[in-house]
Amino acid sequence: MSETHDLPTMLPHYAADNSRMAWIGREIWDHLWPWSRRGFGRHRFLLALSGGAATAVAVVWLLAAAGRIGPSVVIGWWVGWSVFEVLVRMESKPYIKEGPWWGRHYRRANLMDMICYVSFKNLLLGALLFLALHAVGVLDFLQRLPALDWLYR
Amino acid sequence: MRFPRSLLWLGNVLLALLWSAAGFAGSYDAPLPPQLASDPDLCAYAPCREVMPGADSFSLRKGRPGYVEAYRIRDEYEKAGRDGRKDQEDEHQEGEREEREHGELIGYVFLSTDIVDIPAYSGKPMVTLIGMDTRGIIRGVRVLKHSEPILLVGIPEAQLDRFIAQYIGKFAGAKVEIGTSLAGSGRIGLDAISGATVTVIAENQTIMRSAYAVARQVGIVKAVPRAAARFTALNDAPDWNAMVREGAIERLTVKPGDLGLPETGEPYIDMYFGYLNAPAIGRAMLGADGYARLMADLKADEHAIFIVANGLGSFKGSGFVRGGIYDRIQVLQEIDSFTFRDTDYLNLYRIEAAGAPSFRESGIFIIRNPAFSAAYPWHMVFLGNKMDRETRVKSFVNFEREYWLPARYLEGGRPAVSQPEPAWQAIWKAKQVEIAIFLLLLAATATVYGLRDHLVRRATHKDKRWVSWPKYAIWTASIGFVGFYTMAQPSITQVLTWFHALAFEWKWELFLSDPLIFIFWWFLLGTTLVWGRGLFCGWLCPYGSLSEIAFKLTRATPLRRFQFELPQRLHDKLKWTKYAVFAGLLAVSFWSMGAAEQLAEIEPFKTTFLVGVLNRSWPFALYFVALLVLSMFTERPFCKYLCPLGAGLAMPTTFRWFGLKRKAECTTCHACQAGCGPQAIADDGRIDPRECLLCLDCQILYYDDHGCPPLVQERKRRGKAGLPLTPIAGNGYYIPIKPVPADKPAQDDVT
Numbered sequence: 081m082s083e084t085h086d087l088p089t090m091l092p093h094y095a096a097d098n099s100r101m102a103w104i105g106r107e108i109w110d111h112l113w114p115w116s117r118r119g120f121g122r123h124r125f126l127l128a129l130s131g132g133a134a135t136a137v138a139v140v141w142l143l144a145a146a147g148r149i150g151p152s153v154v155i156g157w158w159v160g161w162s163v164f165e166v167l168v169r170m171e172s173k174p175y176i177k178e179g180p181w182w183g184r185h186y187r188r189a190n191l192m193d194m195i196c197y198v199s200f201k202n203l204l205l206g207a208l209l210f211l212a213l214h215a216v217g218v219l220d221f222l223q224r225l226p227a228l229d230w231l232y233r
Numbered sequence: 234m235r236f237p238r239s240l241l242w243l244g245n246v247l248l249a250l251l252w253s254a255a256g257f258a259g260s261y262d263a264p265l266p267p268q269l270a271s272d273p274d275l276c277a278y279a280p281c282r283e284v285m286p287g288a289d290s291f292s293l294r295k296g297r298p299g300y301v302e303a304y305r306i307r308d309e310y311e312k313a314g315r316d317g318r319k320d321q322e323d324e325h326q327e328g329e330r331e332e333r334e335h336g337e338l339i340g341y342v343f344l345s346t347d348i349v350d351i352p353a354y355s356g357k358p359m360v361t362l363i364g365m366d367t368r369g370i371i372r373g374v375r376v377l378k379h380s381e382p383i384l385l386v387g388i389p390e391a392q393l394d395r396f397i398a399q400y401i402g403k404f405a406g407a408k409v410e411i412g413t414s415l416a417g418s419g420r421i422g423l424d425a426i427s428g429a430t431v432t433v434i435a436e437n438q439t440i441m442r443s444a445y446a447v448a449r450q451v452g453i454v455k456a457v458p459r460a461a462a463r464f465t466a467l468n469d470a471p472d473w474n475a476m477v478r479e480g481a482i483e484r485l486t487v488k489p490g491d492l493g494l495p496e497t498g499e500p501y502i503d504m505y506f507g508y509l510n511a512p513a514i515g516r517a518m519l520g521a522d523g524y525a526r527l528m529a530d531l532k533a534d535e536h537a538i539f540i541v542a543n544g545l546g547s548f549k550g551s552g553f554v555r556g557g558i559y560d561r562i563q564v565l566q567e568i569d570s571f572t573f574r575d576t577d578y579l580n581l582y583r584i585e586a587a588g589a590p591s592f593r594e595s596g597i598f599i600i601r602n603p604a605f606s607a608a609y610p611w612h613m614v615f616l617g618n619k620m621d622r623e624t625r626v627k628s629f630v631n632f633e634r635e636y637w638l639p640a641r642y643l644e645g646g647r648p649a650v651s652q653p654e655p656a657w658q659a660i661w662k663a664k665q666v667e668i669a670i671f672l673l674l675l676a677a678t679a680t681v682y683g684l685r686d687h688l689v690r691r692a693t694h695k696d697k698r699w700v701s702w703p704k705y706a707i708w709t710a711s712i713g714f715v716g717f718y719t720m721a722q723p724s725i726t727q728v729l730t731w732f733h734a735l736a737f738e739w740k741w742e743l744f745l746s747d748p749l750i751f752i753f754w755w756f757l758l759g760t761t762l763v764w765g766r767g768l769f770c771g772w773l774c775p776y777g778s779l780s781e782i783a784f785k786l787t788r789a790t791p792l793r794r795f796q797f798e799l800p801q802r803l804h805d806k807l808k809w810t811k812y813a814v815f816a817g818l819l820a821v822s823f824w825s826m827g828a829a830e831q832l833a834e835i836e837p838f839k840t841t842f843l844v845g846v847l848n849r850s851w852p853f854a855l856y857f858v859a860l861l862v863l864s865m866f867t868e869r870p871f872c873k874y875l876c877p878l879g880a881g882l883a884m885p886t887t888f889r890w891f892g893l894k895r896k897a898e899c900t901t902c903h904a905c906q907a908g909c910g911p912q913a914i915a916d917d918g919r920i921d922p923r924e925c926l927l928c929l930d931c932q933i934l935y936y937d938d939h940g941c942p943p944l945v946q947e948r949k950r951r952g953k954a955g956l957p958l959t960p961i962a963g964n965g966y967y968i969p970i971k972p973v974p975a976d977k978p979a980q981d982d983v984t
């Protein structure tokens with residue numbers, strides 16, 4: 081049995097989905113969409129939003145002060161979004177997967193679990209997105225736009 | 234035993250000391266005077282005499298690439314009063330010619346950044362001043378500025394000085410390499426600086442290429458002529474687009490942003506260029522008559538290329554008006570560079586090729602040098618002047634484009650060209666043996682850990698040899714071979730470099746240049762995902778192993794009674810420190826990589842393995858000693874509370890695939906918890922995978938029917954009841970004894 085047998089297992093409702101494809105689909109959706117209908121009050125949403133925004137602004141400000149406008153916007157946005165996502169998920173989807181990624185064992189996440197999950201996942205997504213945009217030439221196109229010049233210096 | 238607070242305080246004080254000491258940096262990062270890069274009187278701003286012993290005076294910058302001539306005054310009386318720079322300046326202006334007449338030319342001094350643009354590890358060049366005598370022998374080398382983190386904090390300056398000193402006496406045309414060179418290869422091997430391979434390879438190229446370029450220019454080294462191209466007799470006249478498509482015409486574009494200028498939507502320069510001697514191309518471009526006229530003007534080993542361009546800037550620039558030299562363009566063929574004077578220029582009035590667009594600027598340039606051969610690839614270089622947005626300092630940047638005449642224009646096609654081996658490949662070859670041993674070590678570790686279930690079953694909590702002996706062997710190899718010998722201790726700075734490479738620019742060469750670290754990281758990423766950070770931290774990290782060995786050795790002495798463990802509650806709070814350190818370093822690195830590298834001195838790795846405690850200033854040495862002493866009395870204090878690398882690896886460990894085994898009773902039984910050195914087991918029996926170092930102690934207990942309380946209980950119960958002890962199954966319990974129904978024969982009987 082696993083290291084965490086004793087924690088109340090918090091199954092996402094699709095964990096027992098019989099169809100493999102449906103389950104994979106729901107998992108992907110879960111990774112991309114932090115919200116759920118349950119348990120996320122309006123004021124908490126605003127709290128998370130302001131937390132994320134404040135972090136983003138702080139990071140952008142710090143980096144811009146160091147003279148790195150372009151990457152700072154991206155990094156600031158990334159950090160801010162991640163903070164926001166952690167807060168949202170702790171309310172709406174407070175579980176992470178335990179054990180092999182292809183398995184169906186989920187467990188309730190504590191704050192550190194969620195921070196690790198969100199940062200790691202967003203890092204991978206960010207890298208994938210970057211590679212994809214690069215491959216189809218969107219990044220090159222954007223770099224050539226005079227209107228976006230300030231971003232790339 | 235109770236935890237002595239004074240020790241923690243000692244640790245804190247030392248830490249504060251260390252962080253302030255990280256501010257100590259060498260003299261190499263002081264800013265250089267801006268005139269150094271451009272002032273005609275180079276030696277007014279650079280210590281030319283130091284690199285050219287015996288010189289009394291120096292000329293102004295001359296040539297392309299730039300250098301200065303060094304003179305010794307023959308007559309003593311002429312020397313009087315000339316020692317001060319002021320006097321010299323006057324003299325330069327008033328009577329340079331006179332000085333030449335009376336002085337003896339003894340050599341040349343040049344600044345590497347005037348000649349080459351080779352980024353080192355930091356991405357910035359190492360600004361180096363080099364002195365060479367008239368026979369092409371290097372007489373002195375001084376690094377004026379560099380931004381190499383490892384040399385700024387860490388490896389002492391004296392080592393860089395020692396490295397540089399190896400160049401004195403070497404010939405500018407020699408093939409000098411880092412590392413031992415093979416006998417008979419005609420190459421000279423130099424000793425590298427351990428732990429700074431990338432830096433020294435870059436510096437080697439910087440020094441040798443600069444020296445070669447100047448030696449070529451002043452005629453000390455003669456270029457080896459390449460076999461001349463023989464052209465095919467093609468009769469077709471390709472149009473412009475066809476020539477662009479096949480590579481008979483190449484294009485080089487530079488955006489204003491590349492030069493630190495605001496983008497306007499128009500390129501700074503958009504150049505097309507091509508080789509005109511090839512008859513089919515020459516005729517297509519100039520028409521039959523134009524081509525014939527051009528060829529009549531050229532001697533046998535002279536070559537014509539055309540350049541046409543649009544854009545905001547100019548490839549002709551204004552330099553040629555002043556000095557007779559075109560200073561924006563250059564042709565490179567391997568190590569040889571070819572520049573153009575006003576006498577090498579011809580007007581290009583009209584492009585005959587159909588479909589050619591119109592251009593703002595055009596010209597034909599003649600390469601008058603037998604070293605050039607159109608049969609081989611060459612590069613067109615546009616030399617731009619880049620303004621740094623923050624410092625407003627201008628520096629040279631090169632933009633290059635390769636040109637190689639398409640095969641159909643060459644008799645017999647393109648000749649075979651052996652591309653010079655990239656530096657990283659040379660390093661991999663030079664370290665073959667180390668790499669093989671290291672791979673063996675990694676494979677052995679993974680195998681031992683993969684076999685853990687067998688090993689822990691054979692071990693007991695009283696006799697752990699089956700696990701501990703292989704582990705001690707791995708630790709020893711890790712400390713001795715990986716740590717001290719190959720210095721392949723992974724470090725948080727590598728993680729920071731990755732994040733930067735991800736955010737800014739990914740360069741594989743940077744990571745490939747250190748093979749062991751490169752391999753180590755792939756292994757680390759893989760095993761962290763499969764088993765968690767514990768396999769590295771608990772089994773392979775040189776520093777972690779050293780720290781735990783210190784603890785274990787102390788345990789075998791009477792000092793054992795002073796060993797302690799922090800109370801779990803305090804530990805559970807303090808363990809977050811390392812994550813804060815990790816996040817802090819990451820944040821600082823985006824603000825300034827240099828600052829982050831200095832703060833990363835919180836890792837004692839450099840002091841321990843890379844530089845050596847005896848070579849470091851006292852705050853670092855003290856920090857190292859304090860941590861080591863602390864490690865003797867409490868298990869792995871650095872790993873548990875401070876290590877940013879451990880924290881960085883712990884985070885993805887949340888998703889490792891295979892965890893350790895637990896049983897239902899673990900929630901209430903605290904036997905494993907009491908024996909867990911890394912204090913990774915919570916009161917409810919749950920293992921925190923981020924803190925667990927996979928020491929396997931709890932797994933030994935899991936199968937130990939003389940240690941694990943539920944098993945002990947069952948063993949005793951069966952003993953009393955006279956029942957046999959069945960083997961312990963994978964779930965950690967004795968295989969249950971199931972009574973076989975009387976009417977069915979037992980399975981065993983059937984088979």
Ligand code: SF4
Pocket residue numbers: 769770771774775776777778871872873876877878879880
């Ligand atoms: S925590 Fe740090 S020092 Fe300790 S074993 Fe892991 S990487 Fe090495």
Ligand code: SF4
Pocket residue numbers: 893905908909910911912913914920924925926927928929930931932
């Ligand atoms: S005792 Fe168990 S939980 Fe603790 S570090 Fe060792 S393997 Fe991990």
